[in-house]
Amino acid sequence: MALARTWSIALLGIEGRLVEIEADIGAGMPGTKLVGLPDPGLREAKDRVRAAVRNSRQTWPDTKVTLGLFPANLPKVGSSYDLGIAVAVLAASASVPADKLGGTVLLGELALDGRLRSVPGVLPALLAARRVGYRRAVVPVGSVPEAALVEGVEVFGAASLVDVVGWLRGESELCRPDPAEPIDIRNVPDLADVVGQPEARWALEVAAAGGHHLLLTGPPGVGKTMLATRLPGLLPPLSKDEALEVAAIRSVDGSLPRSEPPTCVPPFVAPHHSISPAAFVGGGNGLAAPGAISKAHRGVLFLDEAAELGSDRLEALRTVLEEGEIRLARVKGVVRYPASFQLVLASNPCPCAPPRETECTCTPAARRRYLSRLSGPLLDRVDLRVRMRPVTAMRVSDLQRPESTERVRQRVVAARERAAARWADYGWRVNAAVPGPALWREFALPRDVTALVERGLRRGALTARGADRCLRVAWTLADLAGASQPDGDHVAAALEFRERRAA
Structure with missing residues (x-):
């Protein structure tokens, strides 16, 4: 034997x-x-x-x-x-x-x-x-x-x-590879291509600086998709370990390109609204394969026409947004895929979605039904909500040229460095990852600064989760302004981001 x-x-x-x-x-x-x-x-x-x-x-x-x-x-x-x-x-x-x-x-x-x-x-x-x-x-x-x-x-x-x-047997040698390094950021869409929309551009910068989720609402053609595709270029490049983590997910389902090394650019995943639940969250026979939300790990998940997605796909995001991973149970076992991403939702304000609001033929009930497809629990996890208006002029002078991606990224990176230094002893890297108890205890702001948030809680306009997220956005606004901590104006601006409605 x-x-x-x-x-x-x-x-x-x-x-x-x-x-x-x-x-x-x-x-x-x-x-x-x-x-x-x-x-x-x-x-x-x-x-x-x-x-x-x-x-x-x-x-x-x-x-x-x-x-x-x-x-x-x-x-x-x-x-x-x-x-x-x-x-x-x-x-x-x-x-x-x-x-x-x-x-x-x-x-x-x-x-x-x-x-x-x-x-x-x-x-x-x-x-x-x-x-x-x-x-x-x-x-x-x-x-x-x-x-x-x-x-x-x-x-x-x-x-x-x-x-x-x-x-x-020692009769021949096998081939050996040359070490490969992740490539630097290149060929990312430039934010300077986006005309107008100052509020949405500012919200995109805040989202990039703090790792916050974003909802863009407006009629077709105003630049929602253009803005979303430029978010990865504003984010800091992935570290080598992060790039390997992203590549490992794509390697599991065979979608990792073998002809080039993994990129340092955060991934951008934009599934069509007709995507199946299994392709969205992961699934398949035997042990589940990763879905779109896992392929967006360390990057951006963009859901265009979000109101057209089925509720089963949208509501599956609730736990993922809180925990940063997806657990898929199948007959042969439970698999866990990382899914820590920034969510960007884009939606029309109504089913007919005319270029101008005055041409809308939808009844108020139809508009409410359409927007109610984005449920309250899901929207409560979205920190920034922006209503985009139609663009009234396409031609801009040289003095009015919009800021480029590179210039905005410099401010984003500086704000992230301030946040990383502040949270270094706790293991958090961005403001969006800071748990609520820490914001109200170890890093509690003066009562007069948080008065608006507490008033919103008393009135029922804010949930406890919403109050925590307002403070996270306020810390991001302070980091972008170079302040040591948020003041009342930062908290008011953060609260306004949450109160902007699609209707």
Whole structure:
């Protein structure tokens, strides 16, 4: 009897778990048995791997082969275990030495002729392997640029099983990647392209400085989408770890471009209002795949025609906006995807949405029904609400040229630096992340400054959550003004942002 081990990674969302693959060759009738909670696609691996081994001019054992994937109670999904299974069988049959297998993770799908095909999730898999102390990985050649993003892991790329066998025997070398660095900000839309709308431009700057959510309401063609697409350019560039986190989410569903490194620009995701609930929050058979809200992690989620989205999609945002992650329960387990983003909603004021309000043919009841699709609990989580007016002139003189993205970003970055320094001891980076109790206790403002907020609470015009969010916006306004703390004017301006209605 012969036994050999290799290692691979199982992904639950973007969290990876080390999987030990054991191959046992013993006496008995020829056959291959695979155990360890494989999914239907993985169950077919024994036939796929056997053909790949034989077509790679290697010998498959003609006795009983038992393959075990451990932990046995962990669901195994996908075809990324093929290479690990093939090498484990070859090592157990003494066709290849096992001295290079220790501390090495094997990932890749095998074609019937032995070619090694790329698989999704290589980036989060190698991040998980690094966390548990594995410092070497063999991946398909097509996944080498993605794998090279993980520092501290020695990456080898193979085009086929023959290449891997030659490397294990010391007869040939596998290809090595060049380190890739995230690219800098470039090709972002310029805020100078937006004509007019000073209130909306100011709200966009406040949203970028404090990480606040934003609602833009107005007739078609006034620039709601133009403003929203320029928000990522105002945000500070992602750090290397943040860029990897964003890339890991896209790697899981196979949408990460392999031809270029991940960008430092915060992602901008704008799903169509007809998007399905599963595509929006995440879903699918087996273990759920990430949805649009997770792909917007560390960036901006823009919902144009928000009132046209179904209530099931909009109301799914409630918990996500508070917790910054989405938990998806399916038959094979619960997966967690990060979903910390800035939400930008855009909506028309009524169903007919004429260019001028005087031409509206909707009844008051129809307008109320239309706007009520954005529920009170959802809007209570939106800090800034802006009513946009039709543009009356398109031509501007040189002296009136709107500010560029670069100039506004400088103020945003300076305000964020003030906030980060203030909250550094508490682990918060932006004002929107500060919990309410801290704003009313450790960083309580004088009573005369918060008088308007307390009056709104007494009148029922503000909820407790709304009062907390008013204070967060007030701190952002103070940071933009270079003040040490908000005053009464900052609190009044923050309250006005919440009281602006779409109607």
